[in-house]
Amino acid sequence: MHQRRSWFVLSMLCFGFAFLYVPILSMIVYSFNASRLVTVWDSAHSPTLVWYSELFRNDEIMDAAGLSFRIAAVNATGAVILGTLAAFALERFRRFRGRGLFSLLTTAPMVLPEVITGLSLLLLFVVLEPLIGARGATTITIAHMTFSMAYAIVVIQARLATVDRSLEEAAMDLGARPLKVFAVITLPLIAPAIASAWVLSFILSWDDIVITSFVSGPGSTTLPQYVFSKVRLGVSPDINALATILVLIVSVAVFIAGTVMMRRDQRRIRDAQIALGAGG
Amino acid sequence: MHEVQPRSGATAGSPYVRLEGLTKRFGDFVAVGQVSLEIARGEIFCLLGASGCGKTTLLRMLAGFETPTAGSIWIDGVDVTQVPPYERPVNMMFQSYALFPHMTVAQNVAFGLRQDGTGKTEIAERVREMLAMVQLEGYEKRKPHQLSGGQRQRVALARALVKRPKLLLLDEPLGALDKKLRERTQFELVTLQEKLGVTFVIVTHDQEEAMTLASRIGVMRAGEILQVGTPTDIYEFPGSRFVADFIGSVNMVDGTLLEDEPGHVRITCPQLDCTVYVDHGVSAPPDAAVAVAIRPEKIQLSRDRPPGTDNVLAGAVVGIAYLGDATRYLVQLPNGFQLRVTAPNVSRREERFDHGDPVWLHWHASSPVVVTR
């Protein structure tokens, strides 16, 4: 089929990608600028790595990063567990009482403005204070899990929908009980989605500022909180360095993911060829 | 309630599989309505019907994937109605084969045995034996997506049979195969079944599949079994218009009983403009409205008028379809009614008819079937 390459579409593509990437690239470039006035290029002393070394010597940032990391990891694991259960229920159970409400509860956190969910969670934690103590890392993790779960459900349910029901029925027919079927048949088949959901939840938690601000307490400063309070006052070169490092990590991860996907596609094509080569 | 007894071919003694008043309702919709059936051990029983007739639902109830709304299922004397699928001595070959994509062929076949806790050496032995039986030795390490359609089916078959189930259910087993493969697989299936002695229940919408494979067929429609019998019974002695029309092609005409004797009946058919004489009796009230079914291959064409007055008609050829092994004619009677006639091409020098040729049709008195429903 002929491919009509419209110049309009092509130029919009270029414009769109430029729009997306110029700010990111500018941040990276300025991270090597020796001048403290981030955007005024100090050609005498640049490029330099001085902000990177300052970054690693800054205990506050390092602690905040560590906290964010721990919270994000716990949150991702919890979100994926809850998300798998919920996705399974939504996808496999035809009708149950309260399904409409459940479905709504699993979509809303994704979409509602964070000030609403943050505010409401803070109020809940205030009420629960005698039970769970002061606000801090725990409340942040709980809050993150609540909205991460919504995203995890979307990813996992989408994959679960493509799993052939007859595979699960065949397993049962051959003698496996429902729990065994889930562990041995369903889970391996949705594993990629679970992994994606974990990564997605991690990133959402790592990145979150609004909800975190509402539900955090003294002594639990996450990385976004630190960055936010700093940039409210204006641009700062160590933030640029931080940004560059994060972009680098993400790019490497995306590159690896992309290569893995391509490798898998190639293998699938090869397998199909083997099958075709075989006789009836 | 339709309680159907097997006419012939069933073994004596208690039935191996027994369905009693089996019903399945989805809300107001009755998918299967009060089906009672008996299947003998070692039979190949085929449920035949169009899509939506309830045959798949019935099969799934046998497997345990649907809970009956009413009725019971007995296998080898045990009531299995409430038994979950993983505890039934029943195995199924799915229409899509449902091979586990992340497992090898050997692992797929071994799956059922592992659930039973069978020992490793025994599993390996039985898997090897089974794969040899379906002619897939050497394919143990392959994954499903590295196999062709026919090979996948054989893995599915091996996987279902390796547990030596009491009952094997097959859902449209030949549907996904092309014609040549289908013929080969038909014979392979029957041979395998005879060797292992497993009771088969097959569900299909394909008459040819049913006629070739089954020792007995149950024709289903709208959740009910209309008739059960051997392929010969079903074809030669259909019990209703629907069954007559469903299997093969048929000429169906309405008529009224003129004479009703134990030894013969005579029916007048306005559509045919002749009387039909049938050489056996039917059970129907006098002057009943009946239908007469005559199979196309039972009608003979000739240029000269055959003797007798019953079962003789005149017409003209209006359609010809040459099929190689036979020729199908469409013959129109003076009153406009059309009959289908199939004439085998027995010899090259046999006379053939052309468009517009006047012909005489006749059939033997044993050929028509009188249908009262």
Next chain:
Amino acid sequence: MASGSRLGRWGVIALPYLWLAVFFLVPFLIVLKISFSNVQLSMPPVEPALTWDADHAVHLRLHLSNFAFVLSDRLYIEAFAESLLIAAVSTVISLLIGYPMAYGIARAPGTWRNVLFLLVVLPFFTSFLLRVYAWMGLLGRAGPVNGLLLKLGLIHEPLQLLQTNFAVYLGMVYSYLPFMVLPLYSAIEKLDLTLLEAAADLGCRPTKAFFTITLPLTREGIFAGCLLVFIPAVGEYVIPALLGGPDTLMIGRVVWDEFFGNRDWPVASALAIVLLVLLSGFVLLLQYVQSREREA
């Protein structure tokens, strides 16, 4: 599934359901309750709704004053209106940029498509906060945008680009673009190309085919993308906080300031409830669109 026992099923649903009920539903009820209360100097700075008096009689006080205040004060009404406007305009701009992008990616040949898709997704994974920060750098008085304009001689002194509504629009479209592109891409990719071939065969020009076939058939993707941008954009806080000026009144910021600045929890709660009610129609619409798509 005939074999899953009822108890087993409830076991699966129970955990996530309970979690969401406790950590999502109950909080909203609390917000509702507080929106009916009065502020007081305490921690929490809210008067209790239920009180006992000496005769052991229970009094339930529900103050509607917060809502009356919120719905009548010009400041709040303007904030709501401006939030809706900014969100709507941002959504439209995102759609105008996002649709051609999604179309280009969906129609790209094999490997290119995967690469482009990953490139769209990548910014989504880098910190949202940092990407907004990037614009702070670009739009500053000493920043490269002003620098370029000065060099080209288009202006004689740096423009005030930050702390303006313009910056807010820019930031909004920038941050939410991936949310628009992804559902659009998904919808366009599912389009059956043979439909367009049939149209061409019947004499339809490409532009006309686009408007009469492609656009209507990707309608659900468009709805999903617009809703996924509009709903959170209305209550956005970070972008107006960092890029907006003192007169950029967005409701997210107002709620934040009432809550943290004024410590007036009841009013903040009332605002949140009104915002929730305002958006609930859209959220239900999104639910409907997504369930329709899942059935298809």
